[in-house]
Amino acid sequence: MSEASKKVVLGLAATLLLADILAPDQSAAAQKVRLFKVITVKDDIVIGLNDEQMSHLQAKDAAGVARALVDKRLISAWQYRVRTGKTGIHEQLPYQPIALLALQTIRVEPYVTPLKVYPLPLQANWTGDD
Template sequence: MESTVIQPAFAADKVSLFKVITSKDEIVIGMTDDELARLEGNNAGGIAKMLVAKGSMSVWQYAVRKAPTGDLEQAPLRQVGLIASESLRVEPYASPLKIVPIGDGKK
């Protein structure tokens, strides 16, 4: 199975969040504008098309954490692999929290 790896981005890159839903669970992933620009469709549909075409891809999983200031924020948790599946759905995810860029996630 061929795999596409989405590389970590520089801190200045804006991150868009998406919810990936399967029959078992759901996770939130983040992709930079640069990563999205390389996909056909530049949106959730582009991610779905990439998964169908390549079979799998690596992305950053995002989760809520507490910032040093005490505020909640969406931050990169770990890199995960997504595998194409019939029960998979990808949709935009809107968060009222600050979104931490991928390069800043380990602070």
């Protein structure tokens, strides 16, 4: 193989490697979770919804989630909770699937946390109205 051929092959390999590194991870993008604090008559809970679930609810923000809850009267989501990781750092992760009733919900608001937020489990496409 000539020196020119080696440079072309090496350049192509470097370009492919760089493209693979810089390309967005589609699975991670699909698993982006938005957290919301739901205030009910009983308590406050934090829920997580991924982009697919937000789309299913036709919601773009907390007001859209609240509107979907009023319209459907019941929606499903994953409850999130804080745990201390193996390194001693607090993390926000999915705890259990829950159903929210419009009748018992007072308010839905965005929830911002400085903690690392874990994605929903793979079977998280549970919407409760299927």
